Amino acid sequence: MRAPIGTFDVVHPAPDCLDLLTAPVADAVRNWQGDVPAQDLIYVDSDPEIADTDAFVAHYGRELLDVSANCVVVAGKRGGEVSLAACLVLSHTRLDVNGAVRKQLGARKASFAPVETATGETGMEYGGITPIGLPGAWPLLVDSAVVDREWVLIGSGRRRGKLIVPGKAFAGLPGAVVLDGLGG
Template identity: 75%
Template sequence: MTRMRAPIGDFDEARPAPDCLDLLTPPVAEAVRTWTGPVPADQILYVDTDPAIADTAVFVEHHGADLLDASANCVVVAGKRGETVTLAACVVRSATRVDVNGVVRKHLGARKASFAPMDTATGDSGMEYGGITPLGLPADWPLLIDATVVDTLWVLIGSGRRRGKIIMPGKAFAQLPGAVVLEGLGIPTA
């Protein structure tokens, strides 16, 4: 098993995610196992982390302030138009929030958009709350990626579980199935 130093953060070690499939949820493991594209699968890295400090602010305090600019969150939103509900995943840098009522609602063609209920997000994705990642999401979900995520050299994001994180090149997010890169998806939190 290959062990290396993580390209960002203060972690004891990083391992190529293809060597850690047993530590990932089944949909994430399958996405890593079947990965194709210009960024090789061994550049998707897994770092073991304590689930008790999975939330961004505590995590950054523990593993390095540089992670705030290099980490992203994946949240599930529900867009509704009439009786039709569309689930979508949105990936934005951790220092921002998703523009649910602007960019997301418009992109989905929804009258109303909101964060999906936790049971829906976890049940439909097969991932744990607080660890949802864009790797391995249902194929019929739109995957909206903020352009600043793609422009970040290395990005830390959930692994599908609260324990563990994935680090991968920002440009790899654009090659995920169903990915649409959007300007302004993440807006400042202040």
Template identity: 50%
Template sequence: MPSARGTLDWSPAGDHTDLLADAVATALATAPGAEVAPIDATLADTERFCAAYDVALEASANCVIVAGKRAGEVRRAAVMVLATDRADINGVVRRYLNVRKISFAPMDEAVTLTGMEYGGITPIGLPADWPVVVDSAVVAAGPVVIGSGIRGSKLLVEGSVLADLPTAEVLDLAQR
């Protein structure tokens, strides 16, 4: 039966910073108890990853970067939602950021601004002024698998750890 741990070989993340993006390794203090496991980078996308490593979709949380404008100011945020759900980007997240229009950040922009690989972006280690909008179901899920900043590994953290990130805001934002 699939679980958050799946068939991966998890180790303390602080012992294997070579499996993390630099910004993630630097920010590990904000994610107590985080574990990391190497994966095949070609299997980093959620559905393929979960199937290959026997990880439950409901124990996998995706991070997307969104951007919107208000009065010429670009406002960005990371949005965390379980792989089984869809975030209400155009409703809840748009209102939270107080922008008129919102969209997913372009891939090259997200990669450049985060210092992380596309498909591995995670809320740990993001720019200090970016809000991290975490769906309440992620917090309640217990241990969840998230990106590590690179495609060749994954992090395992308690969902509640994401709620404790310095700029985190927990909202009911999933469309179930």
């Protein structure tokens, strides 16, 4: 099998490599009910030492910069209440935390969640957090530019390995809200 984007040596349909995914991601793939068939979710092996975007695209293909997305956990605060959400934006854009995110969450203040919170609440590794397999009650804010891409490269729940997913699949994930201008 060959990946639709990038130059990866190890490529498999994600349902065929559940053991390489974190438990919440594997469960989400196993129980997939999106408009896109689960077989269209592709797992590619990658070196965890070069998981950060710049090093990753230098090694696996510069064209990946335009189709890579980051999933970021944010904390919205209003009064004494803190609510968590995830945001998915293209890697070459900047998440509008204090504008679009704060407004969508109805929070007085929004910020990136601490690493311990993000990894502890998702069951995923820092640098590999993905929108597939997030806690069910969380909102997932997705930039419309991500949904518009034919293929998108995202984390797999671990620093090793990535998922390649049709962009339109993100609109159908649990809690997904597609927004224009989430990443700028």
